[in-house]
Amino acid sequence: MSMTQHAEPAVDTPPAPGRKQSDGRTRQRPLALRLLARPEVGVFLGAVAVLVFFLFAAPPVRDGSSMANILYQSSTIGIMALPVALLMIGGEFDLSAGVAVITSALTASMLSYQLTMNVWVGVIVALLVSLAIGAFNGWLLVKTGLPSFLVTLGTFLILQGVNLAITKLVTGNVATDDISDMDGFTQAQKIFASTFTVGGVNVKITVVWWLVFAALATWVLLRTKYGNWIFAVGGNKDSARAVGVPVTFTKISLFMLVGFGAWFVGMHQLFSFNTVQSGEGVGQELIYIAAAVIGGCLLTGGYGSAIGPVFGAFMFGMVQQGIVYAGWNPDWFKAFLGVMLLGAVLINLWVQRTATRR
Amino acid sequence: MDRSSHPRSRRFAPVVAVAAAAALTLAGCSSSSGGKKSEEGAADASAGKATTPRMTVALVTHQAPGDTFWDTVRKGAEAAAAKDNIKLVYSADPNAGNQANLVQNAIDQKVDGIAVTLAKPDALKGVIGKAEKSGIPVVGLNSGLSDWKNLNLLEFFGQDESVAGEAFGKKLNEVGAKHALCVVQEQGNVGLTQRCDGVEKTFDGKLDTQNVNGTDMPSVKSTITAKLKQDPSIDYVVALGAPFALTAVQSIGDAGSKAKVATFDLNKDLIKAVKSGDIQFAVDQQPYLQGYLAVDGLWLYKNNGNYSGGGEQPVLTGPAFVDKSNVDKVGEFAAKGTR
Numbered sequence: 001m002s003m004t005q006h007a008e009p010a011v012d013t014p015p016a017p018g019r020k021q022s023d024g025r026t027r028q029r030p031l032a033l034r035l036l037a038r039p040e041v042g043v044f045l046g047a048v049a050v051l052v053f054f055l056f057a058a059p060p061v062r063d064g065s066s067m068a069n070i071l072y073q074s075s076t077i078g079i080m081a082l083p084v085a086l087l088m089i090g091g092e093f094d095l096s097a098g099v100a101v102i103t104s105a106l107t108a109s110m111l112s113y114q115l116t117m118n119v120w121v122g123v124i125v126a127l128l129v130s131l132a133i134g135a136f137n138g139w140l141l142v143k144t145g146l147p148s149f150l151v152t153l154g155t156f157l158i159l160q161g162v163n164l165a166i167t168k169l170v171t172g173n174v175a176t177d178d179i180s181d182m183d184g185f186t187q188a189q190k191i192f193a194s195t196f197t198v199g200g201v202n203v204k205i206t207v208v209w210w211l212v213f214a215a216l217a218t219w220v221l222l223r224t225k226y227g228n229w230i231f232a233v234g235g236n237k238d239s240a241r242a243v244g245v246p247v248t249f250t251k252i253s254l255f256m257l258v259g260f261g262a263w264f265v266g267m268h269q270l271f272s273f274n275t276v277q278s279g280e281g282v283g284q285e286l287i288y289i290a291a292a293v294i295g296g297c298l299l300t301g302g303y304g305s306a307i308g309p310v311f312g313a314f315m316f317g318m319v320q321q322g323i324v325y326a327g328w329n330p331d332w333f334k335a336f337l338g339v340m341l342l343g344a345v346l347i348n349l350w351v352q353r354t355a356t357r358r
Numbered sequence: 359m360d361r362s363s364h365p366r367s368r369r370f371a372p373v374v375a376v377a378a379a380a381a382l383t384l385a386g387c388s389s390s391s392g393g394k395k396s397e398e399g400a401a402d403a404s405a406g407k408a409t410t411p412r413m414t415v416a417l418v419t420h421q422a423p424g425d426t427f428w429d430t431v432r433k434g435a436e437a438a439a440a441k442d443n444i445k446l447v448y449s450a451d452p453n454a455g456n457q458a459n460l461v462q463n464a465i466d467q468k469v470d471g472i473a474v475t476l477a478k479p480d481a482l483k484g485v486i487g488k489a490e491k492s493g494i495p496v497v498g499l500n501s502g503l504s505d506w507k508n509l510n511l512l513e514f515f516g517q518d519e520s521v522a523g524e525a526f527g528k529k530l531n532e533v534g535a536k537h538a539l540c541v542v543q544e545q546g547n548v549g550l551t552q553r554c555d556g557v558e559k560t561f562d563g564k565l566d567t568q569n570v571n572g573t574d575m576p577s578v579k580s581t582i583t584a585k586l587k588q589d590p591s592i593d594y595v596v597a598l599g600a601p602f603a604l605t606a607v608q609s610i611g612d613a614g615s616k617a618k619v620a621t622f623d624l625n626k627d628l629i630k631a632v633k634s635g636d637i638q639f640a641v642d643q644q645p646y647l648q649g650y651l652a653v654d655g656l657w658l659y660k661n662n663g664n665y666s667g668g669g670e671q672p673v674l675t676g677p678a679f680v681d682k683s684n685v686d687k688v689g690e691f692a693a694k695g696t697r
Binding site: 058060063065066069070072073076098112113114115116117118119120121160163164167168172173174175177178179180181182183184202268269272273274275277278279280281282283284287317320321324325326327330331333334 | 387388389390391392393394395396422423424425426429545566567568569571572573574575576577579580581583584585587588589601604605608612613614625626627630695
């Protein structure tokens with residue numbers, strides 16, 4: 001993928017302010033190309049292509065309720081893909097994001113059940129635990145200077161083990177107990193896992209949360225000082241520090257944001273399925289990262305958007321469910337998924353190349 | 359594992375949890391329904407303890423981490439071990455090569471007996487031969503019904519997945535299913551594939567397979583929903599594990615489908631669903647019994663020279679069906695996680 005941000009050549013004489021005409025070093029490029037060079041446009045076109053393809057290939061997709069189902073699948077990936085994308089723009093990534101979701105759900109479930117508490121107690125403690133895991137990841141990274149791949153790989157394995165062992169220790173089983181008859185459950189379910197009807201179609205609340213979070217993330221990234229810091233620490237940590245960006249704070253808080261996302265999705269799973277299996281969540285982290293990368297975030301950091309991963313997650317959900325709606329041979333399911341995703345990324349790449357060619 | 363490498367959150371979690379819990383209890387935040395308080399402290403079955411000399415038994419399975427079925431097998435094995443004055447060493451790996459290494463590990467520890475699952479008999483052939491050479495008795499359980507004799511195992515406890523599948527298929531014919539969907543939560547898993555194949559063998563109607571991502575419940579839910587929308591003629595969903603059956607019930611609601619759900623394996627939430635009629639029936643191969651009998655069989659062989667199954671026949675543990683007619687009886691035990 002070619003970078004669209006190029007190092008500025010050292011300028012000896014800054015151009016006089018207010019001068020409108022170009023100094024010949026840059027060319028005013030057509031609007032279409034400038035649009036195409038935005039990180040989310042490639043994935044937007046890819047998502048449209050996939051959608052159109054399945055509208056033709058799989059008749060059930062044309063149904064409103066099928067679209068709601070696809071959006072639901074996309075939202076459970078998308079809510080996590082957002083903070084993961086921000087973290088990647090900040091130059092790090094998190095392999096523990098998948099199991100962290102389950103850690104959060106297990107914490108809330110077991111705490112409420114074992115102490116016979118209102119489930120909100122579990123929900124709040126789970127939030128604290130999730131934020132603490134994020135802070136720990138960030139703190140270890142900043143303290144040791146190890147690559148985030150290693151740090152979060154360690155956390156991933158620890159959490160995976162802790163999920164299994166603590167659940168077994170506390171409940172005597174490998175799944176948590178049913179908390180659906182406890183105080184506060186119905187309230188929490190309304191927030192995290194309810195369904196509402198739009199024009200006769202049942203839409204899951206997670207879809208709304210997903211879009212709300214996406215809007216928030218976009219605003220933070222493009223309109224706030226913190227958003228600039230994210231780009232800065234992802235682009236070049238040392239330069240960012242030199243110009244006064246609080247690098248440590250930014251990195252740790254980005255990991256904590258991922259913790260928040262893990263908590264939210266974890267709560268959705270808990271209130272949607274009443275019990276949690278302790279072995280779940282493994283492998284999901286790669287799907288979140290994939291959604292962010294398809295959404296135009298670079299693995300190297302410093303480049304990306306918050307709206308890109310929304311389309312990335314949508315594309316993932318669309319392909320995953322589209323294959324089923326099309327009734328293709330299920331043995332090839334994973335292979336189809338891989339091919340479609342590669343195709344999508346290639347479209348994305350081609351668009352970027354075309355748009356930034358000089 | 360080095361304790362100091364645990365994340366800070368884990369060290370603080372209990373502290374934070376207790377502090378928060380204490381504070382909130384004072385604020386009257388406890389739940390008036392459900393939870394631990396409503397759970398009856400039913401004691402586990404205990405029947406004293408044997409006075410035979412201490413022995414060590416290794417149980418090596420192909421369990422994937424966090425699987426409810428294998429958890430029950432292990433509980434049965436532990437109950438027998440506690441009763442027979444046995445030290446039980448449990449280890450598991452879904453990868454056949456790794457499972458063979460674990461058996462080798464047990465041989466190196468010079469255990470007094472090995473109980474092993476034969477999901478991939480060929481991979482275990484060599485190492486089982488080694489165990490027999492070193493004079494360690496080996497029994498099979500759960501999978502390997504057709505191979506245990508060739509590998510010279512002493513005894514076999516269980517019921518092949520394919521036999522359970524065949525019984526399931528017959529039951530589907532009885533309840534008048536025409537078009538069933540087998541939901542596989544882990545593509546490429548031998549046992550799960552055998553279950554679906556067994557159903558297909560005896561089921562007169564049409565059987566489709568659908569792979570789902572078992573490590574992500576929301577994805578399982580939406581995939582089953584999608585499949586039911588794609589093919590409205592499906593009238594029975596065959597789940598291969600209790601948690602997935604419960605999720606399939608939600609999918610049917612989402613898809614507005616008329617399909618019914620039946621499943622392999624049990625857990626306590628599933629019992630509730632059978633009672634309420636959300637799930638029609640479950641086939642149970644009594645995993646607790648498999649673990650229990652395997653360990654007990656080794657003990658009997660060692661201390662009294664007994665061959666369970668006469669050394670010729672397997673000891674069958676299923677298929678036992680659980681439906682509305684007997685669910686109350688089974689429910690008592692499932693609530694403890696032992697059935």
